[in-house]
Amino acid sequence: MSVSRQKKVYLPTTTRKNQYITVGFPLTDEFLAAYADLETCYLEFSKLAYQVAEKNDLFNVHVVASDKLPMVRFHNEAYCLPTEEQLRFFYNPAHHEANRLHTIAGYRAKKLKVVFLATGTEIRSHSALFHSHVQKFIAEIKPLLPIKDLTMKVRDHQHISYDFFAKSKGNKETYGYKLRKVDNRYKRRECNLPENVSALNYVTVNLPVGRRIKNQLLASNSTNFSENYQNVADKFIAATKARQLLRVAMVANNKVPLVRNSKYEKLESTNEFQMVGFDPNAEAPAPILHWDDSKIADVLRFVIVASKSDENDEGFGRFMNQVEDALRAFTKDFDIDEEHIDMVIRFHQHLSYKI
Structure with missing residues (x-):
């Protein structure tokens, strides 16, 4: 591959783009005391948020007062499916707009989180403009809040997703992406960021365990599948290490990996999330492996x-x-039905800062 082609990756034209930004407002006692009660606080804050958002061309805005983690995916129909720990947003940025308050009756959230879902057709090329609109939203809403010195956390999430086996399904057309760093893209488009920005870039790969894979890799008369999982992990680690990809993890316990910048691997996991922490300063950290060997x-x-x-x-x-x-x-080396199995790859670009 030529040097110029190495700078680009050629992905299917069916690749999806997503962006969403969250802003967390701490719900302190002082903040809550400015309202008649908890429900009034949620309603009045959300009403204000929608008004300020509309002025700044932000048209798909959700106020989350349940402390659940937003997860955003593309879909031709709009859904918001709650679990115990997540709010799963499915939508098409080209068509769907919404304003919605998400609460649990009687539950006092730790923070009021405003979730902005990008809208339009050119998500990646307009990402800096979208972020600047959120910055204007923050600047306008701060003096309207009952507490003037709140420290807010801004998280910008961008990802592109595609089926690794798209060509086997007849989707052979590709488009070249350089996948520039978020902060560099923003600077070129005059979207200014604070100096203390934390950034994280990573790939997630989801391989469904269909019948053929199950028969090849995991079928066993044993009730302990640790050796089977270790065999998969060894193959994955060998393939990535040979390409100088040294920060890797495998999760096979039906939990969703939640990747974080961290100097420690042992972060607190939950029933739905497997925390995966990487020290950005470590030269060659050990692979992180989590599985349930009983199933x-x-x-x-x-x-x-x-x-x-x-x-x-x-x-x-x-x-x-x-x-x-x-x-x-x-x-x-695996027996994968590439014409029917979707192995979804997502390239994530996250940045966060306090303001």
């Missing part, structure tokens, strides 16, 4: 985190080419 997982989930050496002005195209090479090597 067969519905999906094998893998994480590959970009290191400092993968970051450059041109973007993460070379990193993604390495990821795809590793996945081709990893999957070639």
Whole structure:
């Protein structure tokens, strides 16, 4: 592959783009005391948020007062499906707009979280403009709040997703992406960020355990599948290590990996989330492996985190080419029905800061 092509990764034209930004307002005693009661606080704050958002061309806005974690995916129909720990938003940015308050009766949230879902057709190219609209929202709503010195946390989430086996399904057209760093893209479009921005770039891979994979990898008369999972992990680690991808994880316990910048691996996991922490300063951290050896997982989930050496002005195209090479090597030994199984790859770009 030529040097110029290494700077780009060529993904299916069916690739989906998503962006959403969350702003967390701490719900302190002092903040709550400015309202008649908890329900009034939620209603009046959400009404104010919608008004300020509309002025700043933000048309899909949700106020979450349940402390549940937003998860956003593309869908041609709009849904919001709650679980015990998540709010799963499914929507098409080109068509769907909404204002909605999400609460649990009688529950006092730790923070009021405003979730802005990007709208339009050019999500990635307009990401800086979307972020600047949220910044204007924050600047306008702050003096209207009962507490003037609140410290808010802003999280900007962007990802692109596609089926690794798209060509096997007849989707052969591709488009080249450089996948530039978020802060570099924003600077070029005059969207200013604070100096203390934390950034994280990584890939998640979801491989459904269909009948053919189950028969090949996990079928056993034993009630302990640890050896089977270890065999999968060894193949994955070997394939990624050969491509200098050293920050990797495998999760096979029916939990969703939640990736964080951290100096510690042992973060607090929950019933739905498996915390996966990577120290950005570690040269070659040990692979992170989590599975339930008493059962067969519905999906094998893998994480590959970009290191400092993968970051450059041109973007993460070379990193993604390495990821795809590793996945081709990893999957070639498995009996996968590529015409019917979707192995979804998501390239995540996150940044966060306090304001």
